[in-house]
Amino acid sequence: MLADACAQLPGVNAAGVLVSTGLARPRVIAATDSRLFDAFHAVQADRDLRDTQEQNEGAPACLTPATQADQWPRLAQFAGTHGIRALYTVPMRAFGVLVGTLVLLCRQAPVLTADELDTAHGWAVIAAAGMLADAAAEALPDTAPRLAQHRAFQDQITVWQATGALAARRGEDIPTALAALRRHADHVNQPLAHSARQVLTWTPEVRDGFSGQDRDTRVLLVEADPFVTSCLARMLRAEGFEITTTTTVPAAQAQRANPPPVAIIDQLLPGAADFGRDLAASGTRVIAMSAASSGQAPPGAATLLRRPTPLSRVVAAVRDQHPAAREQVPA
Incomplete structure (x- = not known):
């Protein structure tokens, strides 16, 4: 599942x-293109890979x-034969x-933003x-306390895995996906780990259950200032x-595949106006934020807020602007 998601x-x-x-x-235990990774293994490119990991002290690297055939001859041979221009190690x-x-293989370079590489990491x-939890289970003695401890740990791992999978499928960040997972468990009155296991199967019934558990309350925030991002995200989450959140327009482009009902976009960011127009064409209500003292709202924007x-x-x-907020019925 990790390889498929990445x-x-x-x-x-x-x-x-x-x-x-x-x-x-x-050895390769999972791959989205088994022939490509068979070739990777056949030329012993993994040996060069080990050297690069030592140089990067175990951090993700591109x-x-x-461009470094003398240093990594096996990797260079593999890349040249199969048209690989960039290789990420995580x-x-x-x-x-x-x-x-x-290992992520790309035929263009560079392609991943820092946020996307952090997601893969x-x-x-x-x-x-x-994987460590599974290995530990084999070494545990057959005693009830130890097995109960392992089950609790394994349930937590399942929740982590499901949260990451749900975030990828819905184009959300991890906190938002975890909140959706908790709401699903509360809605159907079952333990959180049970909902997590259902997410990992992702049958049509599970997908429909998550689609219909509540209104679409998503908001995309594209803002350069991390302090503003943190404060505003916290306030909006408190509103339900x-x-x-993203800090650049390129990092937000993935949202176009499943546009949110509302987007808040900092107009000082490069490409903000065009991105907002594209989202608006998909039905998103765009709230533009600009420090400019004059001028009209960008094309497609539902409203313009002038800073400060x-x-x-x-x-x-x-x-x-949000449909979910307008649908709420007063108590």
């Missing part, structure tokens, strides 16, 4: 998981093998233990934790909205 990131053509035991060469580490490496950590403006006024604008 292969959906913009520009990623294939994803695979490499795991090693002891001194043996890493490699361009074609360590799968949890609780201080390196379980394996997530988060998914890799969740998958690593799950599900918030996805109190954040409470932004929240009020979201209430005015």
Whole structure:
């Protein structure tokens, strides 16, 4: 599931998981393109990969093998043969233990933003934790307290995995996805881990259950200032909205696949006007925020808020524009 989710990131053509035991060469245990990763293994590109990981001290890294053929000859051979221009390595580490490496192959370079790479890294950590839990279960003695402890730990891992999967499927951030998962469990009156396991199966019945559990309360916030982002997101979540935040327009482009009902866009960001117009054409109500002292609202914008403006006024604008807020029935 980790490889499948990462292969959906913009520009990623294939994803695979490499795991090693002891001194043996890493082996591919999951891949979205098995032939491509068979070729990767056949030319022993994983040996160069190990050297690059040591150089990057275990941090996620972007490699361009074609430009460093002398340093990474096997990677360069593989990349040249299969048209790979960029290769991302993401360590799968949890609780201080390196379980394996997530490898993302791209035929364009560079393609992933820092936020997208952080997302892949988060998914890799969740998958690593799950693998460690499974390994620990085999070593536990058959005693009720130990097994109960393992089950509780495994339930938590399942919730983490389901939260990441739900975030990817719905184009949301992790806190918003976790909130949706909790609401589903409360709605059907079952433990959170049960709802998490249903998300991981993602049958049509489960999908319909999540689609119909409540109104679409999503709000996209595209804002350069991290302090404003943090405060405004907290205020809107307190109002019951599900918030996805980004600091750049390119990082927000993935939202076009499933446009939110309302978007708040900082007009000083490059590409903000065009992005807002495209969202508006898809039915999103765009709240434009601008420090310009004159001028009209950008094309497609439902309203324009001039800065500086109190954040409470932004929240009020979201209430005015959001269909879910207008659907609420007064008590």
